[in-house]
Amino acid sequence: MGKNYNPSRVKINRSYTVIEVSEILEVHPKTVRNWIHAGLPLVDEKRPLLIDGVDLRIHLKRKRKADMYPCKAHEMYCFKCREPKSPCVESLQFIAKPAGMAQMSGHCCECGCHANKYVSWRDVNQIWVELGGKLPIAEKHLILMGQALLNCPLAEVFDHE
Structure with a gap:
C-alpha cells in the first residue's frame, strides 16, 4: 500500500x-x-509526454x-497483519465522540497490534454482541452513578440516567 496522493491538487482542464x-x-x-x-493514458506518444488533468485525477x-x-x-484493519481482523473483547473500548459517533479501540487477537475505528453510536451494542461480549445487566437496586461497570465496553462513566 503506497502513499495517498491528493487528486484535488490536479487541475482537470x-x-x-x-x-x-x-x-x-x-x-x-x-x-x-x-x-x-x-495504464495512465497520455495525450499522444510524442515528446514531451503530456497527461490530461482529468485522466490523472481519475x-x-x-x-x-x-x-x-x-x-x-465488528472488524478493524490491522496494519501488522495487513487485513481486517476482529479485536480481542478484553481490550475493546468504545469512546463517545460528537455527532453520534464512537471510537472503537482495541488490539488484534492474532498479533496484539493496536487499532482504532470510528463507528456509529447506535451500532455499539450490535458490535459488542457479535464479538461475544456480555452486555451489562441493569439492576435497579444498585446505584452505579460515577462507577465504571466491570463488564461494560464503554470507556466513559455517565453521570445521568
Whole structure:
C-alpha cells in the first residue's frame, strides 16, 4: 500500500508533463513513468509526454480506491497483519465522540497490534454482541452513578440516567 496522493491538487482542464506531475504530487518522475506503464493514458506518444488533468485525477482516485480494505462492522484493519481482523473483547473500548459517533479501540487477537475505528453510536451494542461480549445487566437496586461497570465496553462513566 503506497502513499495517498491528493487528486484535488490536479487541475482537470490542464495538460501536464511528467516533471510537472512529479512536482505537483511531490513524487519522483520515475513514479509518474511507472503510472504511465501501468495504464495512465497520455495525450499522444510524442515528446514531451503530456497527461490530461482529468485522466490523472481519475487514475489517482482509482488508485486510492484499490488501496482500501472493506471491514465488517465488528472488524478493524490491522496494519501488522495487513487485513481486517476482529479485536480481542478484553481490550475493546468504545469512546463517545460528537455527532453520534464512537471510537472503537482495541488490539488484534492474532498479533496484539493496536487499532482504532470510528463507528456509529447506535451500532455499539450490535458490535459488542457479535464479538461475544456480555452486555451489562441493569439492576435497579444498585446505584452505579460515577462507577465504571466491570463488564461494560464503554470507556466513559455517565453521570445521568
